[in-house]
Amino acid sequence: MTNRYAVVLAAGQGTRMKSKLYKVLHPVCGKPMVQHVVDQLNTLDLQELITVVGFGAEKVQDQLGEDSHYVIQEEQLGTGHAVLQADDILADKEGTTVVVCGDTPLLTGETLQKLLDHHDSENAKATILTAHAEDPHGYGRVIRGGNGQVERIVEQKDASEEEQAIQEINTGTYCFDNAMLFDALKNVSNDNVQGEYYLPDVIEILKGQGETISAYQTPEFSESLGVNDRVALSKAEKLMKKRINEQHMRNGVTLIDPEQTYIGPDVTIGQDVVIYPGCVLEGETIIENDALVGPHSTITNCHIGTETTINQSVAKDSRIGARVQIGPFAHIRPESSLGDDVKVGNFVEVKKAAFGDGSKASHLSYIGDAEVGSGVNIGCGTITVNYDGENKHLTTIEDDAFIGCNSNLIAPVTVGKGAYVAAGSTINQDVPSEALSIARSRQTNKEGYASKMKSTKKD
Ligand code: UD1
Numbered sequence: 001m002t003n004r005y006a007v008v009l010a011a012g013q014g015t016r017m018k019s020k021l022y023k024v025l026h027p028v029c030g031k032p033m034v035q036h037v038v039d040q041l042n043t044l045d046l047q048e049l050i051t052v053v054g055f056g057a058e059k060v061q062d063q064l065g066e067d068s069h070y071v072i073q074e075e076q077l078g079t080g081h082a083v084l085q086a087d088d089i090l091a092d093k094e095g096t097t098v099v100v101c102g103d104t105p106l107l108t109g110e111t112l113q114k115l116l117d118h119h120d121s122e123n124a125k126a127t128i129l130t131a132h133a134e135d136p137h138g139y140g141r142v143i144r145g146g147n148g149q150v151e152r153i154v155e156q157k158d159a160s161e162e163e164q165a166i167q168e169i170n171t172g173t174y175c176f177d178n179a180m181l182f183d184a185l186k187n188v189s190n191d192n193v194q195g196e197y198y199l200p201d202v203i204e205i206l207k208g209q210g211e212t213i214s215a216y217q218t219p220e221f222s223e224s225l226g227v228n229d230r231v232a233l234s235k236a237e238k239l240m241k242k243r244i245n246e247q248h249m250r251n252g253v254t255l256i257d258p259e260q261t262y263i264g265p266d267v268t269i270g271q272d273v274v275i276y277p278g279c280v281l282e283g284e285t286i287i288e289n290d291a292l293v294g295p296h297s298t299i300t301n302c303h304i305g306t307e308t309t310i311n312q313s314v315a316k317d318s319r320i321g322a323r324v325q326i327g328p329f330a331h332i333r334p335e336s337s338l339g340d341d342v343k344v345g346n347f348v349e350v351k352k353a354a355f356g357d358g359s360k361a362s363h364l365s366y367i368g369d370a371e372v373g374s375g376v377n378i379g380c381g382t383i384t385v386n387y388d389g390e391n392k393h394l395t396t397i398e399d400d401a402f403i404g405c406n407s408n409l410i411a412p413v414t415v416g417k418g419a420y421v422a423a424g425s426t427i428n429q430d431v432p433s434e435a436l437s438i439a440r441s442r443q444t445n446k447e448g449y450a451s452k453m454k455s456t457k458k459d
C-alpha cells in the first residue's frame with residue numbers, strides 16, 4: 001500500500017474573525033476547529049500528520065499535543081508557502097499527501113477516504129475535493145476545460161466575472177502525489193491580487209506538465225464550509241449540531257427539541273435517554289441508557305449511570321451512578337463520585353466528594369472534600385467546613401450516619417458509622433459510631449418573659 005501523509009494548514013491569524021483567539025482554535029460544538037480536522041484525519045491510515053503553525057503556534061500545539069508533528073511558517077505568505085514548510089520532512093518521501101485547511105471543521109474522515117479512493121482509482125497526481133455551492137462567494141472556483149477536465153483553480157479575488165459565476169468550489173482539501181507536490185510548489189509564484197503563494201496553483205502547474213488531475217465532488221457542500229468569519233462560524237456550529245444530534249436520535253436518544261440541545265462531538269449517549277431543551281453536554285461525557293437530562297443542564301466530562309435524572313443542574317468532571325436524582329439547581333463540581341441511588345437535591349453543591357450508594361443530601365447543602373459512606377442522610381443546610389483559610393480538610397461520614405439539619409462539620413472530622421448528629425450542631429470532634437452528638441447550647445425558656453418585655457416598651 002502507498003504511504004499516506006497529511007498536512008494541516010493552521011498558520012493564519014484569521015483576521016476576518018476579529019478575535020484574539022487564533023482562528024483554527026475557535027470551537028465548533030465545543031471542540032476547536034483544527035482538532036476536528038485532525039481527529040477526522042486520524043481516522044485514515046497515515047504515516048505522518050504535520051500541522052503548519054504560525055500565528056498562535058504554541059496555543060495550537062498545546063491543543064493538538066501529540067496528535068501531530070509541527071512545522072513553523074514564520075510569515076504567512078499563502079497556502080502554497082505554508083505547505084512548503086513541510087518540505088524538510090516530506091519532500092523525499094514516496095506516497096500520497098492529503099492537504100486540509102484547519103478552518104474546515106465539518107469535513108469527515110469518510111469523505112477524505114472517498115477522496116483518496118478516487119485519487120487512487122483515477123491514478124491521478126492531484127485530486128481536488130470540490131463541492132457545488134449555492135453561494136460560491138469567497139471560495140476558489142474550479143475551472144474545467146471543454147472536455148470537463150480540471151484545468152486550474154481561480155481565487156475569488158482573481159476571478160473574472162464569468163469565473164465568479166461558477167458554482168463548483170475548491171473545498172481547500174486535496175490529495176497529491178507527494179514528490180510532485182513539493183516539486184511543483186517550488187514553481188508557484190505570488191503574481192496575483194493578494195501577492196500570496198497559492199497552493200491551488202499547483203494544479204495548473206501539474207496540468208501543464210501533462211499530469212492527470214482529478215476532482216472528487218462531494219454531495220455534501222456543508223462538509224466543505226470554510227470558516228473565515230463569525231457568520232460562517234455560526235453556520236458551522238449549526239450544521240455540526242444538526243449532524244451530531246441526528247446521529248444520536250438515530251441511535252435511539254430522544255431530543256425533545258434538537259434545535260435547543262448542544263451536544264459535543266465526543267459525547268456518548270445510550271438508548272432511551274431523554275434530553276430536554278437547553279442542555280449542554282460537553283467533553284468526554286458518557287450517559288448510559290434510560291437517563292433523563294434537563295431541561296437546562298450543563299454536563300462536562302461526566303459519566304452518568306443508567307436511569308439517572310439530572311434536572312436544571314451543572315455537573316463537571318465527575319462520576320454519577322445509576323438511578324441517581326440530581327437537582328433541580330444542584331452543582332456537582334470536579335472530582336466527585338456519586339454511587340447508585342444517591343440523591344443530590346435543590347441548591348446542593350458537591351465538590352471533590354464521594355457519596356456511597358443510597359446516600360442523600362436533599363436540600364441546601366455544601367459537601368466539599370468529603371467521603372460519605374452509603375445510606376447516609378445529610379439534613380437540609382448541612383455544611384462541611386473544609387477550608388481554614390489556607391488548607392482544605394477532609395470530612396468523613398461513615399455508612400448509615402444521620403446528620404441533622406443545619407449542622408456544620410468542621411474538617412478534619414469523622415462521623416462514625418450509624419451515628420446521629422443533632423440538628424444545628426457544630427461538630428469539631430470525631431463522633432464515635434452509633435453515638436448521638438449534640439453540639440449546640442442548651443435551650444432556656446424564660447416563662448412569662450414576653451409580657452415583661454412588652455410592659456417596658458415605650459409607646
Ligand atoms: C482557501 C483556498 C480556496 C478555497 C478555500 C476553502 C487558497 C489560496 N485558497 O481560501 O481556493 O476555496 O480555502 O475554504 O488556498 N494558512 C496558512 N498559511 C498561510 C495562509 C493560510 O497556514 O500563509 C492557513 C489558514 O490558517 C487556513 C487555511 O490555510 O486554515 C486557509 O487559508 P485562508 O486564508 O482561510 O484561505 P481562503 O481564502 O479561505
Ligand code: CA
Pocket residue numbers: 101103226227228
Ligand atoms: Ca478559509
